[in-house]
Amino acid sequence: MTKQIAGNYFEDFALGQEIRHATPRTVTAGDAALYMALYGSRFAMQSSDEAARHLGYARAPMDDMLAFHVVFGKTVPDISLNAIANLGYAGGVFARPVYPGDTLSTVSTVIGLRENSNRKTGTVYVRSVGTNQDGKTVLDYVRWAMVRKRDPESPAPEPHVPDLPEAVAPADLGLPPGVDFSAYDTQLSGQPHLFQDYEVGERIDHVDGFTIEEAEHQMATRLYQNTARVHFNQHVEKEGRFGRRIVYGGHIISIARALSFNGLGNAIAVAAINGGRHINPSFAGDTIYAWSEVLGKHEIPGRRDVGALRLRTVATKDRACADFPLEGPDGKVDPAVVLDLDYTVLMPCRV
Amino acid sequence: MTKQIAGNYFEDFALGQEIRHATPRTVTAGDAALYMALYGSRFAMQSSDEAARHLGYARAPMDDMLAFHVVFGKTVPDISLNAIANLGYAGGVFARPVYPGDTLSTVSTVIGLRENSNRKTGTVYVRSVGTNQDGKTVLDYVRWAMVRKRDPESPAPEPHVPDLPEAVAPADLGLPPGVDFSAYDTQLSGQPHLFQDYEVGERIDHVDGFTIEEAEHQMATRLYQNTARVHFNQHVEKEGRFGRRIVYGGHIISIARALSFNGLGNAIAVAAINGGRHINPSFAGDTIYAWSEVLGKHEIPGRRDVGALRLRTVATKDRACADFPLEGPDGKVDPAVVLDLDYTVLMPCRV
Amino acid sequence: MTKQIAGNYFEDFALGQEIRHATPRTVTAGDAALYMALYGSRFAMQSSDEAARHLGYARAPMDDMLAFHVVFGKTVPDISLNAIANLGYAGGVFARPVYPGDTLSTVSTVIGLRENSNRKTGTVYVRSVGTNQDGKTVLDYVRWAMVRKRDPESPAPEPHVPDLPEAVAPADLGLPPGVDFSAYDTQLSGQPHLFQDYEVGERIDHVDGFTIEEAEHQMATRLYQNTARVHFNQHVEKEGRFGRRIVYGGHIISIARALSFNGLGNAIAVAAINGGRHINPSFAGDTIYAWSEVLGKHEIPGRRDVGALRLRTVATKDRACADFPLEGPDGKVDPAVVLDLDYTVLMPCRV
Secondary structure, eight states: OOOSOOOOOGGGOOTTOEEEOSOOEEOOHHHHHHHHHHHOOOOHHHHOHHHHHHTTOSSOOOOHHHHHHHHHHHHIIIIITTEEEEEEEEEEEEOSOOOTTOEEEEEEEEEEEEEOTTSSEEEEEEEEEEEOTTSOEEEEEEEEEEEEOSOTTSOOOOOBOOOOOSSOOGGGSOOOTTOOGGGOOGGGTTOOOOGGGOOTTOEEEOOOOEEOOHHHHHHHHHHTTOOOGGGTOHHHHTTSSSSSOOOOHHHHHHHHHHHTTTTOTTOOEEEEEEEEEEOSOOOTTOEEEEEEEEEEEEEOTTOSSEEEEEEEEEEEESSOOTTOOSBOTTSOBOTTEEEEEEEEEEEEOOO | OOOSOOOOOGGGOOTTOEEEOSOOEEOOHHHHHHHHHHHOOOOHHHHOHHHHHHTTOSSOOOOHHHHHHHHHHHHIIIIITTEEEEEEEEEEEEOSOOOTTOEEEEEEEEEEEEEOTTSSEEEEEEEEEEEOTTSOEEEEEEEEEEEEOSOTTSOOOOOBOOOOOSSOOGGGSOOOTTOOGGGOOGGGTTOOOOGGGOOTTOEEEOOOOEEOOHHHHHHHHHHTTOOOGGGTOHHHHTTSSSSSOOOOHHHHHHHHHHHTTTTOTTOOEEEEEEEEEEOSOOOTTOEEEEEEEEEEEEEOTTOSSEEEEEEEEEEEESSOOTTOOSBOTTSOBOTTEEEEEEEEEEEEOOO | OOOSOOOOOGGGOOTTOEEEOSOOEEOOHHHHHHHHHHHOOOOHHHHOHHHHHHTTOSSOOOOHHHHHHHHHHHHIIIIITTEEEEEEEEEEEEOSOOOTTOEEEEEEEEEEEEEOTTSSEEEEEEEEEEEOTTSOEEEEEEEEEEEEOSOTTSOOOOOBOOOOOSSOOGGGSOOOTTOOGGGOOGGGTTOOOOGGGOOTTOEEEOOOOEEOOHHHHHHHHHHTTOOOGGGTOHHHHTTSSSSSOOOOHHHHHHHHHHHTTTTOTTOOEEEEEEEEEEOSOOOTTOEEEEEEEEEEEEEOTTOSSEEEEEEEEEEEESSOOTTOOSBOTTSOBOTTEEEEEEEEEEEEOOO
16 A cells, blocks of 8 residues: 555546645744745735735735745645646636635646647646635636656547636736725835836836745745655756756746836735746746736726736846846747746725 | 853763753744745644644644754753764653743753763763743653763763663653544545554655755754754864764754655654664755654554554665665665654544 | 836935835744744843743843844835945944834934045935834934945035944933843853853853855845845856855844854843944855953943943954954954944843
């Protein structure tokens, strides 16, 4: 009787299958402090209980991306332990704030399956829902990953690729009841620019760079109880494709979000993840930079105090972003690009 | 008047001597978060307040080994600042849970002394008792260390080697009142195996490997306020026996315990440390693996919801454990082995 | 419209100008745990809620230097983003304890300006006041930095150098009401020496050394939300003056304070920073040592339970301090010295 966690292979998944993931996790002020030490985030509402209360929150909520990583981490042993690549995200909605003391659990449903033509792998689409101790949804998102087959000969399932939204609709963003950003003071961020000050197509270089250390990305990834082996085992990875441990892609997302404070300092919360790709792996020693483009400006139904900015944030390694690197003249993605993230933030309006 | 802490030498200890150690320490949710970031532990009861309450605990207790390291750390300035080696452990009982907010203190009693034949060192046996703010015992264990003499000419004490139990008796395990594991759900760990599913002699490879970084072991060891100098000072250690800082042996214990989740995911708490040896030193850059053998299965008097598994967990460096390395055909311990720990865990029974 | 934080240049400052800094910050038990993991501090009152309550505190206060770094960190984007050097500190008073849950904000006033003769830089003197959520001052200090001019041709302001106290007067130290150190027990620190046992001119080698890792100083500096770029970006710094990231000077202060426990274990709190200079930069890989000299012994008006020791603590890198290095026979500062800090601690009296 084998007792180890073997993870699922492509043929273990069935359309409609529901997977209740292990390891409920109470997040605390300790996690918030570690998150700050790891990323140096300065968004005021997550930094200050007083600022958050002033806006109608119970207290400073956890950073949205910390909640994302914790909810995501639980899915790894069941969904992606035998994955080759995490291919994409869609339809991610941060439905309500996560506070210190909340206990998070995740349930996933298989919403798509398609075997690859090489018969060795297939794409698994799952919708994962993170809930708190009251059973309320805090995060709901889709991801898809390329997962190995246990046996290339096993039969392919009926292919099914789910319809995925191009972006989360503004009406679907989760604004907690009782919250009012009319009283938002730009003094909190030291940056004067509010919703009205951003234009679609505008691009912002976030200027600062941030060098990754092995201890940092390992501590972050363990904090999220993400068990993907490539992040932790140099003894194996030194023989692998890159010769070293690979940084969890979500660590880059959090670095990029923290860097984006410089130019987007009033983007007080992440409301949605519309899509995203980890374009290249990152490693300890890489210095991460980022720039953002405003993809859309959306009023939120019934709200005059806050609007939604749809952003594309691109992160690079060892390359400053003053010229907004993405695609070269040949149409190929610049090899320095590591992340291309499409997401929606909340930003107070000037009222 | 010298003001520095000089530590005790072998001739400073007397049989029956009681030492009240310095630095009471309040442990918090911050410590629990750091412990998770350092080891990535996934045992459900320590991860989730909800899971813990469901089983009758007040909330998620601190990881047992975190409590061990904090209680142990206090003894270092008095017992082992001038030690050459920490030789062994025995009779360690985790008497009650430690919760965030508890304040831990340690008192040790010298229970054995034996000078070595070279007259330069001697073995000191101490029983250390960690208590909480109510004066209740949380941990009670014996360790012995080889300690330098200040002066080889000072007279040897009457040799006294204490009787030490081969293992903690199941009746002596500390099960908190009101706790009931009948409601334990293997969903919490994602692993189906319970007390009945393990057999004496069974061996389990914990598969995963975990590469140590200097920043990680230093942060861990400082968190425990363990001041042993070999862990922190590269300027001195580069001239030393190994040319580098030595990882605190307890860090390896915590790594091994975290790795053991893979195959022992329902071993919800450590109830006793029966014995243990740090066989080789570990260093930053080493990748730690582990395997376990079931040494015994014990019913706990009066309990049908939970049993005690006595385990031997062996940790190695830079060597996978699929073949359960320990002794070679020559009877010598495999040089990759760093830890050989004999301990007892609680595991829910299928009821 | 440029949205990035550009920081202020010398000509942007005006005498009497008040700057309300961004990013209020709630400090928590999570920050206290990280601080312990980063520095291994063992001062009892900050380590134990029980010890602190016994002396009349509400609970264990945050380490004074953690409060200093958080208050200081807020000033960086406005005061020293374009600074070449942080030149000195004066008149720093820790006015009241900071507890977990407190939210800190900082306001600075420009109290001095003097252009340098090269016309490229000038010295800016600011008094910064850190307050808690009740608007009460927790820390009040002066620092001065050499800041670049945007344009060498811009006119020089009328030079004004503020009068700064040589040291904070004992009557100005912030002793919280209700606190009584008569019940202080040296058992808490394991060190018997109290106020009466120190003599002016006495020098103490703190013995231990502490090797800095990149991950550690980066995590510390981000925890303080200090955004000075030289600490985080190896991609830029590898082309810079030193070829590597520079450790935040405050990290060295905290290391030195933690090391000073060995010999000053009953220096229960830092009450004032009288002055200080970061004499040389430190880098990852450096091992920090420290020694202290007693500069003064001061009774505190109305108190017999506690006195004030004025200390000079000198930190070095890669050089032990048994011979108290500072100035060589040529009058030049020993190149191993990195910090020369003049501060005042509280120490219980033997009553």
